[in-house]
Amino acid sequence: MILDASMTTLVEQMLAGQQRPLARLISMVEREESSIPALMQYLSPHLGKAYSIGVTGPPGGGKSTLVDKLTVLLRQRGLSVGIIAADPSSPFSGGALLGDRIRMQQHYLDAGVFIRSMATQGSHGGLARSVKDVMRVMDAAGKDVILVETVGVGQTELDIVQTTDTTLVLLVPEGGDAIQTLKAGLMEIADIFVVNKADREGADRLMQELRMMLELTHAENGWEVPVVATQAHQGTGIEELYRTIEAHRRFLEASGQLQQRRALHRRNELWELVERRVRQRLSAQAQKNETLAALVEQVMQGTVDPHSAASRMLDDAESLCRWLRAERSS
C-alpha cells in the first residue's frame, strides 16, 4: 500500500496547511476510493492531536448556532477548527438546505475554520464510517478542535457522536420532557447536557428533571455529567460551556480514559471495515460464481431462508476462502 506521486503531493500540501488539498482529500474519503487505506497509513504519524466534540440532540434545538458560537470562541483563543455537519438522512448532497451556505460565508475568509457537510451514503453505517475518516483527515491537517454536529438523534447519529472525545447533548424546553430524552438513548451518551433557549418557559423544569435523572443513573466512569444552560443566539453561556468541555477533557486525560476511549473506537472501526469488505467481496463474487449466485437466487425466491444460506456460505470454509481469494485477484 503505497500512495502514488500525485496523492503524496496532495497530502503533503494538506499537511502544510493548504485548504484546497484538504477539501479534495475529504472528497476522496467520502467516495471511499481504493487509495484510502494507503492514505490513512500515510496519515498515521500525524494523528491524535485534535480534540473532538460531538453535538447532538433533536432537530430545531439550535445545534448549528451553538457550533458557530463555540467556533467563534475557539478562534478567539487561537485554536483552528474543523466542523463536520453530519446528516444521515438527507437525500441532498452537502446538506446545503440547512443554511450551510450562510455558515460557510461567515467563516469564508478565515483559514482557521474548515466546514464540511456530509449526507447519507447508503445504509449500513456508511456515513458514520466516513465521518470517522474525515475527522482523521482534519486531525492530520492540524485542526486543534473538531466539532461534529448531527441533524437528528437516531442510531447513526449516536454512532457518530460516540466516537468523539466529548459528547454534548443539546435540548430545548419545548422539546418535551426528560423521559423522551431517556427514550432516545441520549442519557447514555451525554458527557455534558446543554439546555439551550434557557430563557424560555420550562427551562428550569427541564434542567431539574435532567439533574434528577442523572443522579439516578450513577456515573460509572467517575464523571458527573453537568447540565449547562445556554442561549446560543445571544452567546449566553458559551463561555461556561467551553470551561465545562475543558474540564471534561482534563478529566479524561488525567484518568487515562481518553486513550482508552480512542483505542476502543479504533478497534471497533477495524471490525466494521472488515465486515464491510467481506460483504463487498462476496456480493461481487455472487455476480460471477454460479454456486453462489444460485444460493442468492434461492434466498430471493424464499426457498432458502437467509440464515440457512449464510450458514451454508460460511460453514463451507473451503468455498468461502476460494470466493474471498478469487475476488481479491480479480
Added chain:
Amino acid sequence: MILDASMTTLVEQMLAGQQRPLARLISMVEREESSIPALMQYLSPHLGKAYSIGVTGPPGGGKSTLVDKLTVLLRQRGLSVGIIAADPSSPFSGGALLGDRIRMQQHYLDAGVFIRSMATQGSHGGLARSVKDVMRVMDAAGKDVILVETVGVGQTELDIVQTTDTTLVLLVPEGGDAIQTLKAGLMEIADIFVVNKADREGADRLMQELRMMLELTHAENGWEVPVVATQAHQGTGIEELYRTIEAHRRFLEASGQLQQRRALHRRNELWELVERRVRQRLSAQAQKNETLAALVEQVMQGTVDPHSAASRMLDDAESLCRWLRAERSS
C-alpha cells in the same frame, strides 16, 4: 441443521396457534441463539402469508394510539394481529416505560393479538435484524397482519420500517414543518403519510406542504403517496387509513412489487448475516491467535490504522482462511 426434539415440539405448538410457545421462540430469536438458522429453515414453508405494516415518525405523535386503533379495526374484520414495538435506544428491556403494560392489558384476553416490545441490542443493526426474525416467527404463527412501530425516526428505525410491506409515516402539526420531515429521510420511505391530531392548528398547512413536496418528488414506482388525516384518540380517520393501506397492498400485488420488495429484503438480510458472522469469527479468533491479536493491539495503540489492518487481515487469503476455518471447528 436440524432442530432438536424439544425445539420441534415448541415450534409445532406455535404453528398450532399457542401463544406461550410463540413468546418463547421470539425470546430465543432476540437472544440470537445458535439454533436460529435451523429454526428459520424449519419455518420457511410457513412464511409469506402475513402482511406487514410499519409505523414511524417523531416521538409523541401518537403512533402507539394509531397502532391500537388499527388493531381494533383489524380484529373487527376477523384478522389476527402481531405488534412489534421497536425501540433502538431504550436501555430498558421491553419498553415497559411507554405504557406497554397498559396496552398489553387492553388486549390481554384476546388471543388474536400478540404484542412484543423489543429494545436495543448492541449497535450494528442488531435490533433491525432481530425485528425481521421476529416478524418471520409471527408470520409462521399465522398472524394475518404484523404492525411494526418504532419509537423514534433514526437510521435504525428507517431500516426497520423499510422491511415492511407498507410504511406509514405519522406526523403531527406541531411537529414542525415539512422540511424537517424531508431532512429526517421520511419522504423517501413513506408509502402513506398520516397527519395525526388533524384537528389542531396547522394541520391543513402541513397536509398542503406534504402534498406539494410529494408532487415535486415524482413517484418512481407508480404509487402516488397519499396523505391521510386522523385523530387517532377519537378513532377518526382510521377507517379511511385502513382503506388506503388496502389500496397500497393491492397496488403492490398487482404490479408484482410485493414479491420484488420481499426478495430484495431477503437478499439484503443474507449479506447482513454473512458480514456479522465473519466479524464474530474473526474477533473470537483475535482472542486466541497471536498474529491477529498483535494486529488488533497495534490498531488500539494507534500504530497501525484500521484501514491498513483490515487490508492486512483480508489480503492475506491464506491466513484469513485459516482463521475462519479454525473458528468454525472450535
